[in-house]
Amino acid sequence: MNDPRGILILDFGGQYTQLIARRVRECGVYSAVLPYTASLDDVRDANPVGIILSGGPASVLDDGAPTIDPGIFSLGIPVLGICYGMQLMSHLLGGDIRRGEMREYGRTLVSMDETGHGLLQDLQPESTCWMSHTWQVVQPPCGFTITAHTPNCPVAALENEARALYGVQFHPEVTHTEEGMAVLRNFLFGICHAADDWNMEAYAEQAVQRIREQVGNGTVLLGLSGGVDSAVAAALLYRAIGNRLTCVYVDHGFMRAGESDQVVDIFTKTFPVELKAVDASERFFAALKGVTDPETKRKIIGREFVNVFKEASAQLGKRDHFAQGTIYPDVIESGSVKGSAVIKSHHNVGGLPGELGFTSLVEPLRMLFKDEVRRLGLTLGLPESLVYRQPFPGPGLAIRVIGELTPDKVRIVRESDRILREEIAASGIAASQYFTVLTGAKSVGVMGDERTYAYAVAIRAVATDDFMTADVVHLPYELLDRLSARIIGEVSGCNRVLYDVTTKPPASIEWE
Numbered sequence: 001m002n003d004p005r006g007i008l009i010l011d012f013g014g015q016y017t018q019l020i021a022r023r024v025r026e027c028g029v030y031s032a033v034l035p036y037t038a039s040l041d042d043v044r045d046a047n048p049v050g051i052i053l054s055g056g057p058a059s060v061l062d063d064g065a066p067t068i069d070p071g072i073f074s075l076g077i078p079v080l081g082i083c084y085g086m087q088l089m090s091h092l093l094g095g096d097i098r099r100g101e102m103r104e105y106g107r108t109l110v111s112m113d114e115t116g117h118g119l120l121q122d123l124q125p126e127s128t129c130w131m132s133h134t135w136q137v138v139q140p141p142c143g144f145t146i147t148a149h150t151p152n153c154p155v156a157a158l159e160n161e162a163r164a165l166y167g168v169q170f171h172p173e174v175t176h177t178e179e180g181m182a183v184l185r186n187f188l189f190g191i192c193h194a195a196d197d198w199n200m201e202a203y204a205e206q207a208v209q210r211i212r213e214q215v216g217n218g219t220v221l222l223g224l225s226g227g228v229d230s231a232v233a234a235a236l237l238y239r240a241i242g243n244r245l246t247c248v249y250v251d252h253g254f255m256r257a258g259e260s261d262q263v264v265d266i267f268t269k270t271f272p273v274e275l276k277a278v279d280a281s282e283r284f285f286a287a288l289k290g291v292t293d294p295e296t297k298r299k300i301i302g303r304e305f306v307n308v309f310k311e312a313s314a315q316l317g318k319r320d321h322f323a324q325g326t327i328y329p330d331v332i333e334s335g336s337v338k339g340s341a342v343i344k345s346h347h348n349v350g351g352l353p354g355e356l357g358f359t360s361l362v363e364p365l366r367m368l369f370k371d372e373v374r375r376l377g378l379t380l381g382l383p384e385s386l387v388y389r390q391p392f393p394g395p396g397l398a399i400r401v402i403g404e405l406t407p408d409k410v411r412i413v414r415e416s417d418r419i420l421r422e423e424i425a426a427s428g429i430a431a432s433q434y435f436t437v438l439t440g441a442k443s444v445g446v447m448g449d450e451r452t453y454a455y456a457v458a459i460r461a462v463a464t465d466d467f468m469t470a471d472v473v474h475l476p477y478e479l480l481d482r483l484s485a486r487i488i489g490e491v492s493g494c495n496r497v498l499y500d501v502t503t504k505p506p507a508s509i510e511w512e
């Protein structure tokens with residue numbers, strides 16, 4: 001972290017550590033995260049302009065609780081302790097920590113007692129903050145003053161201005177803390193005098209350096225899924241190691257209209273890697289013949305995917321390292337922030353890195369949030385049409401066909417989905433996810449003078465932040481009219497269009 005100089009975050013296992021790093025990046029300041037086990041020399045080597053001690057699940061008075069060398073407070077580098085970080089700083093410097101009478105959790109009104117200078121400069125006298133703690137500082141260390149409190153927490157913030165040591169019991173990195181960014185900015189710019197010249201291009205360059213260090217002269221294999229994350233990882237690896245990157249793209253036959261061609265086009269022209277694109281659709285349809293149960297379909301697709309991937313990489317010959325586009329939310333979901341590799345659930349090549357004898361796993365997006373991955377993709381030169389793709393399930397259109405899969409049914413869902421995407425894009429309506437489903441229901445209709453007996457296609461459009469719950473997007477009737485007319489007119493094999501008006505829960509977003 002010698003160049004540029006930035007903020008070093010020491011991680012005590014808190015669930016928001018990467019969020020702190022992200023907020024620092026949002027301020028245009030470089031940040032690096034090290035585990036709390038980093039030595040004083042590691043910290044000195046990092047040469048940061050400021051240090052943030054993260055929160056964490058432990059209690060500082062527990063046996064074996066995570067701790068640091070107290071010498072860190074005498075380096076002359078400003079330190080901000082957040083939650084556990086503040087308690088640890090107070091404990092190591094002689095303050096008093098006690099279990100609070102009640103747990104403070106959630107949005108809490110905090111009285112800011114010192115807003116004239118320092119960390120809380122120019123904050124409102126009372127400000128809503130996000131709290132999550134049982135233990136608290138009851139007596140600050142010698143030389144410290146209390147700068148904020150709540151009715152239940154006598155020390156909600158403290159400082160030793162002369163030594164540039166600061167602590168907050170609340171979480172400034174969480175959006176529920178209304179003035180959290182102001183607190184972080186005060187620390188970064190007012191106290192640490194950090195430079196705000198860091199950006200995605202700088203991130204890309206640092207990531208390239210890290211990849212080169214990890215890979216050396218070796219070769220790398222990456223599985224392209226057709227999604228955003230693996231494409232951004234591939235573009236980054238291409239910048240780092242050029243033609244020592246090989247990509248395998250398995251087309252299972254369930255991609256949306258135009259997607260396979262776009263992926264192949266980008267990774268042969270813009271980023272000319274060695275690309276093995278396997279059209280395995282016939283094999284997938286054969287394996288799925290007669291299968292109607294959704295879970296069985298998923299299992300078969302997962303199994304075939306691994307088999308095709310293995311065969312393709314065996315044909316290519318040995319590569320040294322295996323790369324994948326794991327992003328930070330995948331890491332959190334696995335519950336293993338510090339731990340082992342996470343293989344994305346869908347194009348699940350789980351076990352493969354080990355089985356195929358790769359020496360290491362390269363995951364250059366592991367610390368980024370989805371919107372940062374998208375910005376990095378644009379920085380690297382990927383087109384917006386790929387970078388801003390809506391989420392798409394790994395098994396693809398296969399789970400949007402109810403009942404047995406046939407190429408003709410997949411054609412109906414693919415073509416109707418293309419029409420829906422065109423119309424939504426033209427209308428400018430914002431939706432988190434929208435698609436069509438081949439419902440499996442057939443009904444009688446009349447077209448021209450002919451009786452028809454054909455499928456009903458359903459339209460689904462939802463708005464959601466986290467995909468755990470979802471609201472229905474209210475598409476205007478005129479748009480629904482046009483969609484119905486276009487889908488029936490342009491896609492043979494369907495004679496009825498339905499509009500799914502069910503929220504999640506009770507329904508899931510996908511049909512299946």
Ligand code: XMP
Pocket residue numbers: 345346391392393394395433467504507508509510511
């Ligand atoms: P549900 O249907 O469970 O979907 O409400 C929630 C979100 O997850 C996506 N989804 C998947 N994503 N692999 C993925 O990468 C999958 O197997 C998968 N299944 C569902 C779905 O599209 C929605 O965004």
